[in-house]
Amino acid sequence: MSITAKRIIILVVIIAVAFCLGRLAVRAVMNMLLGGTLFGGNFL
């Protein structure tokens, strides 16, 4: 396998992992923030 092919595979893996991490980060943050506050909750 040529060095260029290896680099392309690595980049594809990086893109896939980063894309998934980006979506997971939103899920985690949304779970913490969504919904506003209830009375006196002082949550946000």
Added chain:
Amino acid sequence: MSSNRKEKKVRAVPVGIGILIFILAFGVGVVSKFAIQPSWAKEYSVKWSDEVGTLKSDLPYGDGEANKFDLYLPKDDSKDSYGLVVYLHAGGFTSGDKVGDRDMLAWLCSKGYVAAGINYTLRTDDHPEASVLSQSNEIKAAIPIVIEAAEKAGYHIDKMTMAGGSAGHCLAMIYTYRDGAEAPVPVVFTFGAVGPSCFYQEDWGIYGLDQNDEACAGMFSVMAGEEITEQDIRDGSYHEKVKPISAMEWISSNPVPSVIAYGKCDKVQPYLGSLRLKAALEENNVDFRYYELPHSGHGLQNDNAIQREWMETVEEYLDKELS
């Protein structure tokens, strides 16, 4: 020496490109989570137009500035009677507006129901006296006037559904179970998501209330609209004071079919309370469907398949109970 530096530089270039691509792909992942909505969600959201029906906005039902409702009347006005669906807006009892639910109300109207979005006095600096109790009483006062307005427009209402999201779901459940038996027309069904249905100190750990009697007394007082002391919390007498705003405690008064959804990771309203609600619905032999979204918080945004199933069930029950 100079050849080593050159080699390091040559290696640094692909590493730099890798980091840059990682950041870009991460950003695309973040944006995609917001931008790409599941295709099924469009089925439950309709853009309002004259083709759908007639919209009467900001009809008054009381003296308060917020005491207004919007009435969505379906295009087909030839039926002898119509089901009314009231959908109450979210916003933690402190914010939000009926306009925020326009697409949802338009969808309900497009299905042939008379739909109504009702505003209620929010707890703000201008209205520090507002509470869940006062809001629930405003909704109770509004319902006969909403029905009267529909009748006046030529749409005879013979039954109704109460629904809402979060704070709106809380108020919808209070009306259904606490006040439903006295409603001008039978409340035959309720649906909604993530609304608090009961107030047990031990459930409210998400705000630290389970560990702090003073904070619990303060928050429950604001919600219940009457003073609850630390002593009330300690001796359990607060249960009677929060009963008027605890929908779960009133299920037996009007045990109608209910379709509800809650997120297991909810940090805004206690998940433990939703388990109590489920148990109370079972105990009262209510025809109910309970959807638990294991990866979602208050926004129910991480379990698309279950959310879809929930909405399909809502539609199924609307067809069954209200048509």
